Amino acid sequence: MHKKYVALLFTAVSLVTGSSLSAQQKSTITLASQENAPTINKHIYGHFAEHLGRCIYDGFYVGEKSTVPNTNGVRNDIIAALKELGIPNLRWPGGCFADTYHWKDGIGPKDERPEMVNQWWGGVTEDNSFGTHDFLDLCETLGTEPYLAANVGSGTVQEFTEWIQYVNHTGKSPMSDLRKKNHREKAWGVNIWGVGNEAWGCGGNMTPEHYANLYRQYATFMSDWTNSGKMFRIASGANVADYHWTEVLMRDIPKNLIEGVALHSYSFVTWEKKGSSTKFDEQQYFTTMQTALKMEELVTKHTEIMDKYDPAKKIALIVDEWGGWYDVEEGTNPGFLYQQNTMRDAMIAGTTLNIFNNHSDRVRMANLAQTVNVLQAVILTKGDKMILTPTYHVMHLYKVHQDAKLIPIKVASPDYKFGDKTLPAISASASAKDGKTHISLVNIHSTDKITTEINLESLKLKNFTAKIISSGKLQDHNTFENPNAITEKEFKDFKFKNGTLSVTLPPFSVVVLEGK
Structure with a gap:
């Protein structure tokens, strides 16, 4: 297909869906001072x-x-x-x-x-x-x-x-x-x-x-x-x-x-x-x-x-x-x-x-x-x-x-756009308790996966595991005929290297990571 028509098709689809089709968006999360952080009641x-x-x-x-x-x-x-x-x-x-x-x-x-x-x-x-x-x-x-x-x-x-x-x-x-x-x-x-x-x-x-x-x-x-x-x-x-x-x-x-x-x-x-x-x-x-x-x-x-x-x-x-x-x-x-x-x-x-x-x-x-x-x-x-x-x-x-003790964070998120309106695509919070650190991440974007990078060098963590809640369509749900259509599953699409955690979040997904 000619490049001109590919570009036109891309634009047309974007207008129909109201959102970006880029699958390479990135976000960053940085840790703030934990000195006076509260406990999450x-x-x-x-x-x-x-x-x-x-x-x-x-x-x-x-x-x-x-x-x-x-x-x-x-x-x-x-x-x-x-x-x-x-x-x-x-x-x-x-x-x-x-x-x-x-x-x-x-x-x-x-x-x-x-x-x-x-x-x-x-x-x-x-x-x-x-x-x-x-x-x-x-x-x-x-x-x-x-x-x-x-x-x-x-x-x-x-x-x-x-x-x-x-x-x-x-x-x-x-x-x-x-x-x-x-x-x-x-x-x-x-x-x-x-x-x-x-x-x-x-x-x-x-x-x-x-x-x-x-x-x-x-x-x-x-x-x-x-x-x-x-x-x-x-x-x-x-x-x-x-x-x-x-x-x-x-x-x-x-x-x-x-x-x-x-x-x-x-x-x-x-x-x-x-x-x-x-x-x-x-x-x-x-x-x-x-x-x-x-x-x-x-x-x-x-x-x-x-x-x-x-x-x-x-x-x-x-x-x-x-x-x-x-x-x-x-x-x-x-x-x-x-x-x-x-x-x-x-x-x-x-x-x-x-x-x-x-x-x-x-x-x-x-x-x-x-x-x-x-x-x-x-x-x-x-x-x-x-x-x-x-x-x-x-x-x-x-x-x-x-x-757990709150770990204050700052999130730099790409936008989830629909029409002329935008929302931050990534939401997150983190806490520590009993020698373990937990980070909860949400990507609300309807079509884009987003890679999130978190610098955790100061926490001296070594190993991570994770679970995810995701599905193929936003409208998916559990029914009495299929009660386990959406459940928590093991998640492995992340890398931890030199103190930085890189997590690739599928569209409309929730991930909770555990580090220790």
């Missing part, structure tokens, strides 16, 4: 289980009489998968559901519990068969810390504080006596508490000034009943870029009444037209990644506000809802938010966790939404079948960062 890798769709019922909880193997009604396969994932905390019962939930309806004999209508999610009637004991016993089984989101929107201070007394009081009291009557002698000792949820929206459509005063009232009466001062109180924080909300909370809430400020942000094509979770094109993929990478700006700007009032960084930024949000799968209840999970979600997970790791001086807890069968779930179920999603495998690879 394990709670950044937290999860979220709301009474929404099939997350609790027909997800976690199938009931003691189910033919699906279970422990006290909770699926054994889910318990095993979450233990392997090493989840550090689990948030419950919401979400929007939290501010309609009255905890006393979910204790005592199950056949005597009142029913309620889930007004936020599908209008379904539930029987409260999964309640406080079920959730906290599940957390004990998982070895994870419970995060209880309490009702401020439609509840009272007394209801809230009685719940704390019920689960935490070790001596004799009305609520600890009630707990013992319900066959639980030992207090659970719940430390993490959310004071309402999304007070700017489904939690009451409040102004930040009103919520700040309400928070002060609730937080004043919160006690762990041991005077140890260990209770971790989280204020309902901003919706995405509502920086005024964070400003008011940090300004108006006394520092002795608060340990964390929340932030919620989801990734999607557009809020009005979220698109299919599996039938998306490159433009929809690129736009979704724009909203995902916006997390860097959100965390930075909310942190700047918090730094004005709390320069010692004693108050944590808690991103307790994040993840991809698309249209529900065809034929499912639109209020159940059930969606599939593709390589696009793996890109969201990898890049978002890298952002959290790199900001771990302020971000000390986060919760992926949600654990089972809802939004960017790590687990999907169908009858007695269960599959692990690409997001599960990313979080499994990244668990090496939990409670």
